[in-house]
Structures are given as structure tokens and as C-alpha cells.
Amino acid sequence: MYNEIDLDKIDMNAEPPAEEPARQYYFMAKCREWVQEFERIHGGGPTACIQTFGCQMNAKDSEKLAGILVAVGFDETNSEDADFVLYNTCTVRENANQRVYGRLGQLGVIKKKRPDMIIALCGCMMQEKEVVDKIKASYRFVDLIFGTHNIFQLPELLCRCLMRENPKKLVAEIWDGTDKIVESLPAERKYAFKSGVNIMFGCNNFCSYCIVPYVRGRERSRNPKEIIREIEMLVADGVVEVMLLGQNVNSYGKTLTNPISFAQLLQLAEQVEGLERIRFMTSHPKDLSDELIEVMKRSKKICPHLHLPLQSGSSRILKQMNRNYTKEQYLELAAKIKNAIPEISLTTDIIVGFPGETEEDFQETMEVVEKVGFDSAFTFVYSIRTGTPAAVMDNQVPEDVVKERFDRLLKQVQTTSAKVSGRQVHTVQKVLVEEVNSHDSRLLTGRLENNTVVHFPGEPQLIGTITQVFLDEFKGFYYMGTIVQDREER
Ligand code: 5AD
Ligand code: SF4
Numbered sequence: 001m002y003n004e005i006d007l008d009k010i011d012m013n014a015e016p017p018a019e020e021p022a023r024q025y026y027f028m029a030k031c032r033e034w035v036q037e038f039e040r041i042h043g044g045g046p047t048a049c050i051q052t053f054g055c056q057m058n059a060k061d062s063e064k065l066a067g068i069l070v071a072v073g074f075d076e077t078n079s080e081d082a083d084f085v086l087y088n089t090c091t092v093r094e095n096a097n098q099r100v101y102g103r104l105g106q107l108g109v110i111k112k113k114r115p116d117m118i119i120a121l122c123g124c125m126m127q128e129k130e131v132v133d134k135i136k137a138s139y140r141f142v143d144l145i146f147g148t149h150n151i152f153q154l155p156e157l158l159c160r161c162l163m164r165e166n167p168k169k170l171v172a173e174i175w176d177g178t179d180k181i182v183e184s185l186p187a188e189r190k191y192a193f194k195s196g197v198n199i200m201f202g203c204n205n206f207c208s209y210c211i212v213p214y215v216r217g218r219e220r221s222r223n224p225k226e227i228i229r230e231i232e233m234l235v236a237d238g239v240v241e242v243m244l245l246g247q248n249v250n251s252y253g254k255t256l257t258n259p260i261s262f263a264q265l266l267q268l269a270e271q272v273e274g275l276e277r278i279r280f281m282t283s284h285p286k287d288l289s290d291e292l293i294e295v296m297k298r299s300k301k302i303c304p305h306l307h308l309p310l311q312s313g314s315s316r317i318l319k320q321m322n323r324n325y326t327k328e329q330y331l332e333l334a335a336k337i338k339n340a341i342p343e344i345s346l347t348t349d350i351i352v353g354f355p356g357e358t359e360e361d362f363q364e365t366m367e368v369v370e371k372v373g374f375d376s377a378f379t380f381v382y383s384i385r386t387g388t389p390a391a392v393m394d395n396q397v398p399e400d401v402v403k404e405r406f407d408r409l410l411k412q413v414q415t416t417s418a419k420v421s422g423r424q425v426h427t428v429q430k431v432l433v434e435e436v437n438s439h440d441s442r443l444l445t446g447r448l449e450n451n452t453v454v455h456f457p458g459e460p461q462l463i464g465t466i467t468q469v470f471l472d473e474f475k476g477f478y479y480m481g482t483i484v485q486d487r488e489e490r
Contacts, residue, residue, distance in 0.1 A: 054090025353402030422474030
């Protein structure tokens with residue numbers, strides 16, 4: 001990991017090395033020369049603002065991008081009135097794209113006032129040709145574009161951007177795919193005490209509505225040794241909770257030269273001393289093994305929470321979605337998990353209005369929601385993604401029908417989750433204290449092992465610790481609590 005390479009020791013007169021990550025460290029040193037010159041002229045360092053759209057994968061990528069920028073001397077800021085602004089984009093649904101275009105328009109206004117600022121775009125949206133064409137035609141103030149496969153190249157691309165002769169010329173580098181995994185670049189964590197850890201990249205499932213396999217490429221797993229080494233370094237740096245990240249963590253390890261299962265990886269992670277909590281995201285019902293359930297059941301560190309996307313409760317629609325399980329199989333799996341780990345919290349994703357979804361299909365989704373009793377569910381309106389098989393399917397469901405079903409589902413989800421997710425009220429639970437409550441600074445906010453949020457009075461120095469909290473009251477989707485020690489002292 002980072003800290004092993006001293007930028008001052010890099011020979012800037014030599015040719016850039018061909019191999020990674022040495023090549024990117026070379027360009028980081030070059031970017032730093034530019035930063036030092038900037039400091040000399042302006043009397044202070046340049047500022048950089050990264051805006052992240054989308055999922056946990058993007059959040060993790062943004063930490064890597066921030067790590068590189070901070071290492072070369074940029075000061076991170078939340079304001080888009082900055083010397084370097086980078087949007088890390090999402091394209092999973094059309095509204096994600098629209099949000100980026102809207103924000104980009106506003107950024108163009110800022111750039112009119114400060115023409116020297118650099119505007120960069122990266123992430124999933126950039127893997128789509130129509131998007132890049134649109135940016136080239138209508139957002140000509142953008143300076144730099146790169147895709148999901150070459151995030152690690154930020155130093156090299158930024159250098160190219162800073163050194164270009166014509167400041168109006170767009171620098172663009174978008175790879176179609178890669179099997180490359182570049183290790184050992186810096187990262188700037190958002191939280192000191194918890195961190196995401198990529199265990200794999202890409203997805204091979206090709207659910208028929210989903211654009212992810214096209215924009216994030218084929219599935220490839222990181223070497224377990226590298227993963228464990230990263231976790232050990234994070235723990236040495238104060239991290240107590242890791243979230244193992246992959247589009248479908250249950251198929252981890254299949255592409256390795258020496259394949260291991262996800263459950264085996266979890267067992268290795270559990271052995272890291274000082275690590276208190278392990279989470280992971282996302283699971284695919286078709287690949288969730290008995291071995292994993294057994295390992296979770298026995299573990300003291302693996303949190304009792306499974307995010308298990310259902311997508312639809314109709315076997316007919318699930319087949320059209322290419323999900324590879326039926327309604328019955330999902331129900332059976334959920335029952336098996338709850339039986340083995342009674343305290344588990346199950347959460348899910350559901351899409352409403354997939355092409356051809358009838359009222360009967362939708363009723364089956366409602367029924368599964370009721371039967372499983374999810375702690376919470378993310379509900380989405382089906383969004384056409386160009387290039388996916390579902391985009392060209394007949395009988396797309398009319399917008400008003402989808403909207404009406406969506407509202408009914410949301411109510412159903414709220415009712416069922418309110419019934420089940422407050423079950424720990426009046427018990428003492430371990431809480432990882434995460435931050436001062438954003439609405440009331442007298443309160444702290446943390447998470448139970450099963451991921452439910454709890455707010456309670458407390459001092460900010462508890463942030464990052466695991467504290468015993470009595471859950472006084474359940475408020476629909478979060479608890480209000482009291483630190484056990486404070487309760488006893490009353
Ligand atoms: N339309 C609506 N929702 C989608 N998702 C993925 N693709 C689409 C789409 N085209 C949802 C799925 C997935 C979550 C991350 O986003 O429910 O689990
Ligand atoms: Fe998309 Fe399906 Fe892969 Fe999830 S498993 S990223 S929904 S293709």
C-alpha cells in the first residue's frame with residue numbers, strides 16, 4: 001500500500017517506467033512539481049473537489065482518487081469553486097445521468113468566472129459512447145474524461161492535462177475493459193475507523209436490465225493476500241470495521257489462479273487481529289452458499305446483515321431478468337438464513353415496472369416483501385438502459401402504471417419493515433459510533449451490528465469506538481438510545 005514510495009526519490013529525468021504502479025508514482029511526482037509551482041505563484045496550494053454519484057464502489061474509487069490528489073499536494077474541499085473539480089459518475093438509472101448533466105451545467109457557469117479551473121469526469125457514465133459524444137458536443141468546457149478501468153491512471157492523465165499546449169483540448173482515456181488490477185496506490189479515507197475494501201471488480205451476471213457489466217467489465221477478483229494485507233494495514237491505521245465490496249461477492253475467487261470461496265476469504269479476514277466488524281456488499285441469491293451461512297453463524301466479527309437483492313417476486317419476471325432463481329428459491333433461502341441466524345437483518349433491492357410486468361407479477365413482489373419481512377428495501381422504478389437486453393423488450397410498462405405500483409410497494413415496504421426492524425428495542429446493543437448527528441449536535445449517530453442506525457446523547461470523543469447502547473425507542477427506521485454507562489449513573 002501507500003507510504004512505501006517516496007515521491008522525492010523518483011528520478012524525474014528518467015523515462016516514465018512502463019510497469020504499474022511505478023508509472024503512476026512517476027507522474028504523481030511530476031504533478032507535484034506543477035503543484036509546487038502553483039504554490040510559488042499563488043502563495044497556497046491548489047484545491048480539489050471530488051463529487052461522488054452512485055454506489056459504494058464509486059465511493060471507494062473516490063477515496064483512491066482523493067488519495068492521489070492529496071499525495072501530490074491538492075487541498076481537498078467540498079466547494080465546487082475549486083482549481084480541480086472531478087465528478088465520479090453513475091449510470092445505473094437514467095436519473096443518475098440527468099443529475100450529472102444538471103450539475104455539469106452549473107459547473108460551466110463557475111468555469112466562466114475562473115477559466116483556469118480543470119473540470120474532469122470519470123466513472124460509469126464515461127464508459128458510454130453516447131455520453132462522451134454529448135459531452136464533446138455540448139459541454140466543451142470539460143478538460144478531462146476517463147473511465148472505470150483507468151481510475152488508477154489519474155496521475156498520468158492529470159499530468160497530460162496540466163502540460164497540454166492547447167488548454168481547450170479535451171484529454172480523454174477510456175478503456176473498453178481490462179483484466180488489470182493495480183495495487184498499492186494511495187487512498188484518502190472518508191472515515192478514520194471504517195473503510196471499504198474492494199475484493200473484486202466487474203460483474204458476469206448480465207441481469208437483463210443492468211448496465212453494470214457493460215461499464216465495469218468482466219468479473220475479476222483481487223488476490224486474497226493483497227486483500228488481507230490491505231485490511232491489516234487499515235487496522236494498523238485505526239480501522240475497526242471493513243466493508244468487503246463487489247458487485248456479487250458470493251462469486252468471489254472463481255477467477256483466481258488458486259480459487260478460494262468468499263466464505264474462505266471471510267475466514268481469513270476474521271483472523272486479522274484488532275478488526276472488530278466485517279460487512280460485505282452485494283450478495284446474489286443464486287450464489288449464496290450454505291458454507292457462507294455457516295461461517296456467518298459461527299463468526300463473532302461478521303455482522304448479521306445481508307443485502308440480498310430480490311428485484312422481483314415473480315418467477316416469470318425473474319427469468320426475463322436473467323436472475324437465475326425463482327420466487328420459491330428466494331423464499332426458501334431467506335427462511336434458511338433467518339433460521340440459521342435469527343438476529344440477521346435482511347435488506348433488498350426491488351425494481352418496479354420491468355418490461356411485461358403484470359398486476360399479477362407485481363402482486364407476487366408484494367407478497368414476497370410481506371413474507372420475508374425485510375428490515376429495509378430500496379425500491380426503484382425500472383429505467384431503460386441502452387445496450388441492455390431489456391431495453392429492446394416489447395411491452396414496456398406505461399409510466400403511470402409503474403408510478404402507481406411503485407407507491408403501493410413503498411407503502412408495503414414501510415409497513416413490513418416497521419413491524420420487523422424495531423425488534424431490538426429495549427435491549428443493549430454494541431454500536432460503532434460514527435459521527436455527530438447532523439441535525440442535533442448533542443447527539444451521536446452510530447450503527448448496530450445489523451446496520452440499523454441509532455442516535456443517542458454522547459461526547460464526540462466516542463467517535464470510532466464500539467459502545468454499549470440501550471435502545472430506548474424505535475422510530476420507524478432508526479432507534480433513539482442511551483449509552484449504558486450513562487443510564488447506570490442516572
Ligand atoms: N432500472 C432500475 N433499477 C435498476 N437497478 C439496476 N439496474 C436498474 C435499472 N435499469 C437497481 C437494482 C440493483 C440496484 C443497485 O439498482 O435493483 O440491485
Ligand atoms: Fe447488475 Fe445483476 Fe451484476 Fe448486480 S448482479 S451488478 S444487478 S448485472
